[in-house]
Amino acid sequence: MSKKFGLGKGLSALIPEEEIIEGDSTVFKIPINLIKANKDQPRKNFDPEKISELAQSIKEHGVIQPIILNKQENIYIVIAGERRFRAAKSIGLEEIPAIIMELDNKEVLEISLIENIQREDLNPIEEAIAYKKLLKDFGLTQEEISKKVSKSRTAITNCMRLLNLDERVQEYIVDQVISEGHGRAILGINDKQLQYEVAQKVIENNLSVRETERLVKNLGKENQERIVENKNDIYYKDIMNKLENHFGTKVLINSKNKNKGKIEIEYYSEEDFERILEVFNI
DSSP states (O other): OOOBOOOOHHHHHHSOSOEEEETTEEEEEEEGGGEEOOTTOSOOOOOHHHHHHHHHHHHHHOOOSOEEEEEETTEEEEEEOHHHHHHHHHTTOSEEEEEEEOOOHHHHHHHHHHHHHHTTOSOHHHHHHHHHHHHHTTOOOHHHHHHHHTOOHHHHHHHHHGGGSOHHHHHHHHTTSSOHHHHHHHTTOOOHHHHHHHHHHHHHTTOOHHHHHHHHHHHHHHHHHHHHHHHTOHHHHHHHHHHHHHHTSOEEEEEEETTEEEEEEOOOSHHHHHHHHHHTTO
């Protein structure tokens, strides 16, 4: 996937001759003013306090582990080690040890994603956005992503489902006001505004994930009963119960008039979706 970087005529003037050999990789001392952060870096949130602590450590001990850079024309883009780069830059370090690699955009994102996941540096929303980018922009399958990041397809699917939350609820997860588990529970609500209102209720009442699940379930029951009561016909409730027993999941019937309406069948993971399709013999 990666290739050792060969020195060109112009590059030799930019990189000092001093280099450190570390295993099969050459570690160069790269001027910090030639390095830029990766705008497609999956991780968007960096704790200023932790960066400051790392900067103090670098002051005392130097940069022990090289960062990884991708060469683009006359500059270098950070692939891995952005915290070290930011910390070193904040204390005025003029150069930083780095390994140079030649990668395309997909490979850059893959390495950045894998490094952050392995270090558990990404919040769930950042992780979900990175998965979506690999799927949509670079055409990877969930199976391929699963192998690269050593996570099950179910875990990847469930993570990406968080992007179906109202953006304000996503921000609550990013800011750790509510947990990923709370977010999954709130996904049981389709209406974005109601998702936000439930999230606020979770925060105000300091609800646990289990309590949030019960709250969402009760809201679903109320919605079912309201639909039935609006039509004043117990027939729909009986059909909903039969469909739920048949599919093993939540089903809603919204009959707008005698001739028109819709049936909603919910699923909660890719495996659950495939199971329901099997019931349809699809």
